[in-house]
Amino acid sequence: MATDAAQAEAVGGPDPGIRISPPATKLDFATILGLIFALGLIVVAIMMGNSNANFVNGPSFLIVILGTMAATSVSYTGRELKHVPGIIGNTIVRRSRDPSDIATQLMNIAMLARKRGLLALAGMDSELRKDPFLARAVQFVTDGYSGEDIDRVLGQEVDALAERHRHSASIVRRASEIAPAMGLIGTLVGLVQMLAQLDDPSSIGPAMAVALLTTFYGAILGTVILGPMAAKLERNSNDETMIKNLILTAMGSIARQENPRRMEMLLNSELPPEERIHYFD
Amino acid sequence: MATDAAQAEAVGGPDPGIRISPPATKLDFATILGLIFALGLIVVAIMMGNSNANFVNGPSFLIVILGTMAATSVSYTGRELKHVPGIIGNTIVRRSRDPSDIATQLMNIAMLARKRGLLALAGMDSELRKDPFLARAVQFVTDGYSGEDIDRVLGQEVDALAERHRHSASIVRRASEIAPAMGLIGTLVGLVQMLAQLDDPSSIGPAMAVALLTTFYGAILGTVILGPMAAKLERNSNDETMIKNLILTAMGSIARQENPRRMEMLLNSELPPEERIHYFD
Amino acid sequence: MATDAAQAEAVGGPDPGIRISPPATKLDFATILGLIFALGLIVVAIMMGNSNANFVNGPSFLIVILGTMAATSVSYTGRELKHVPGIIGNTIVRRSRDPSDIATQLMNIAMLARKRGLLALAGMDSELRKDPFLARAVQFVTDGYSGEDIDRVLGQEVDALAERHRHSASIVRRASEIAPAMGLIGTLVGLVQMLAQLDDPSSIGPAMAVALLTTFYGAILGTVILGPMAAKLERNSNDETMIKNLILTAMGSIARQENPRRMEMLLNSELPPEERIHYFD
Amino acid sequence: MATDAAQAEAVGGPDPGIRISPPATKLDFATILGLIFALGLIVVAIMMGNSNANFVNGPSFLIVILGTMAATSVSYTGRELKHVPGIIGNTIVRRSRDPSDIATQLMNIAMLARKRGLLALAGMDSELRKDPFLARAVQFVTDGYSGEDIDRVLGQEVDALAERHRHSASIVRRASEIAPAMGLIGTLVGLVQMLAQLDDPSSIGPAMAVALLTTFYGAILGTVILGPMAAKLERNSNDETMIKNLILTAMGSIARQENPRRMEMLLNSELPPEERIHYFD
């Protein structure tokens, strides 16, 4: 990184040193393996019990899955629900960036602005296209908005983004709360049916077993699948908000024409210790 | 939209380009279909169990429905309860507006104010009548109030509106919490009655089945119907608050006589990316 | 109201037009009827079950009622508990005022102050005595305190009042949480006693029925009576705080000698649309 | 109190009228009687059931009490746990002060400072020793710190104090949450043991009765004893914070050399109506 900076200082022509790394697609193995392992464990537990019990029951399965989906969709609009597959996909495959990479790239931009002036940033268009938020932020700087304006407008955008993330996570969170309740409702249906023909004692056990299956499915869906996924989405949102806040801090600093060393200090105060950059050493 | 703006600039007479789209009535299919589908699923589940169990029990039904309504109404005044049918209707049929439409219309107003002066806005009366909040906001601008005053007064109105929405949603939220408890109370009544005549074993099953029905009704009412409706109301309130905040931002900006490009930037920072406007391109 | 104002302007002598309406005592029928109806429904449900079960059990009743009272009183002081009957009475009979009436009366006071000077307010003593908070607020104005001082001191009083209301409601809220737990404790006592003499099968049913009665009483006390009452108290507090905030806004505005039209605008921004006043039309 | 003030004005020598009442030790009868009464009720309920059930079981008792203590202590340090007996004692015997007494004494100090200058406060040392917080506050004034400094430093102290109170109450609160869970764990132990020897039907009842005793003890410990005690501690903290805030307001006012009438107004705005002082009438 220090070499990038040195290069930036040495070269006189259009700056080749400034590259913006676009978010890289990343598989979250902890999430995938966690899901597979947790569900696998339950399957193993079922198979170890040497019993002729049948844990697969299509109707029970459908009432929990579809019922949870239907009751969740009551609280949202069609437009929001269309995003749900993407939201769930985001818990596993996620586009993210290394905070210290983006911090170094922001330092590069600051050095360029310092040496060639703010308008030199306009020449970075092809690189900036990789990150629309950064492109918008740089645009504000080259349009001559003040640091306070940039703080206010980008800050509001970051807040609105975090709010939208929260809203997306809330869909999964709601579903995780509804699933056990749908399981309970299914079990109540089974219990009432069983109790109505209590005169045949031999059917009690199996009927009861089937009735409990919806509670079982609801507990797995809510506790093992949807609940942790909602928590993952909330966690990912924090990650992305941190990246956006780095950009916001850097662009405000550039617009105020502050010393890049000061900007490094500000960026580092937002980064975890192991991600901090040492741009000038 | 850009054509509207161009037109606004060209024409010299009373501006025909400024139209305010009133909130359009919109059916929320996700809510209706979600409700129908969730309840239908439960009916199907009941019918698939080939049992002679009767899931319809008038008195059980009434104790849960009426009991929930009565216990909920303890916490409110008659005046508030009169609004409940309207509140519930709002979860399904809702008057809403496209945020990017209203943003473009606010830009049109800003362009008019810039070209003909703030007083020209007074000529828009017939259009403004479609949106009382916007009309009040424009009135403040033409009355010469400062941007700070407008921010303060309209901000307070938006807060008070959000507070009233929260209050309305809280009625449905309360009912959704009381419903399962009423179901439990009904089941306790049935259980005590059953236990008092335990000497007749053949009656245990059916009596118990009937006792469980109130728990069943209470769970459906609370989890599938009222809970999701309360969440929908909270969600709708956020939507409407966003629209009102756009108007607030725009009117403050017009009163401060800021550059319309700056106002566009401010509006866009509050809008989700796919709703952002490009007024000047 | 406009006539009041006109009159206020015309008459030269001591102003007869300014009347302060004291809070009127109001019965909250929704609360009373809700309670009666909910409890009645449960009684009807009990009577419809043609069973010889006895739902009235003095000792069970006393352990739930008195136990809830005793465990609740652990968290408070004797002084606070003395207010409880009054607090509970407030959920049913309540002294309240119409927000638009008080807003009009505040406008009358503002007009008087504008025409005859702040000291003219001192002549309203007999009217002000009907509302001690308003009297204190007017006193601050006539004593010459600045608008900022009045905002700060009255704001602190309103906060302290809301805090005291919250504290009062918390007593009822606590009781509503303890009641079901006391019911459970009573049921555990009955269960343990029943299990100890399990050798007499004929006594199981009735013993169990009696044991469940405390759970039944606890659920009714907590869910149908105390919980909704606590919510009602929290709701009433919001009402009263709104009235006090109107007075605070008005007195600050008068002390700052602002235009009464501006004060009307400020008051209206705190009022719900249907309560807004049109003083000058 | 008015006489105190008059005296303060008349006498020329070292002021004898200023006395600081130290916090008085007060027994909270509502807490003690509430506890005794609630536990007594449960004992009476047990004795009224003419059953040979034994509700006293040493091991069950120890597992709930000691288990709750052990699991609670996991979350704290030895140093914090040493304070627990004192914290619990504070729910019953408590050192407190009458808010209107302390307000009057603060007014006396303000009058003294006004007449003889801030340094005259230094002569009150022997009285101030009764209240270390007040002594520290007066010290700041006589050391010449500004009103803003005093507001900041004392405000931070009050916040830190409230935080420490919250932390103390949280120990009892945690224990009240762990107690029912320990009861459940004990019952599970008993249930598993009973189920393993289900072949002897005559032992089922008594074994089950004993198993339920830990749930019973846990419910009482959590709901009737620890939960209300934690609420009491939170309540007491609010009381003490109010007293400290009065001192903070008064010392800031004295340091700013404000008119004592203004200080009286500020103090009264923090006091409940029935505690307000009328120092100058």
Add this chain to the structure above:
Amino acid sequence: MATDAAQAEAVGGPDPGIRISPPATKLDFATILGLIFALGLIVVAIMMGNSNANFVNGPSFLIVILGTMAATSVSYTGRELKHVPGIIGNTIVRRSRDPSDIATQLMNIAMLARKRGLLALAGMDSELRKDPFLARAVQFVTDGYSGEDIDRVLGQEVDALAERHRHSASIVRRASEIAPAMGLIGTLVGLVQMLAQLDDPSSIGPAMAVALLTTFYGAILGTVILGPMAAKLERNSNDETMIKNLILTAMGSIARQENPRRMEMLLNSELPPEERIHYFD
């Protein structure tokens, strides 16, 4: 400590009196003993019941432990999970510092800066290396940043640190919530298997006993082990944040070149009474 200060004033050469005590490793006996004692109690309770019940069941144990780990890991990334052993270790062995020691050392630094100028602090490098946060803070002072800059940057670092602590504790907190649910899922598996072969009554008891074991394990894992550990982590975070805030307060004060007596007053206002320092007496 006073002697340290006196020495600091007297000696003219490089200051030998300034020593920074690095965080000392501390065993938290309350946590270790609490855990051992709580688990031991449960073992004793099991052994006292003279029953042939077997409380050790490998598969049940694995499904709860591994299932909780797997479902928890769904919500995090591999990188975060790698820190979990360290996080759990922190609840028992913890590096901490005495607040009054660090406060005295900060006073020593302030005295040095006052006598020899801010640049003299640069000579303390070898001592500062023991505490990276303090070293960074001193660096800002010697680099000439203003008190406001230091407040802002270090404040942001402390906030980010507290946020990271909260995130770490949330992993353990999540696990503590998932554990009882995994226990329930395991019990449902066992119940369904048992009910499917209800025709063999002699197997009901033991099968049920085994089924309940997962609930038992889940309750212990969640309530006795993980829940209290999460609370301990949250508590430790508050401790460390307090230390960091002391450093922040001190460095801001040194950068503003305030009187060290004032700095002592500020530090003391953040310390609990028994930790307050008396540096100048």
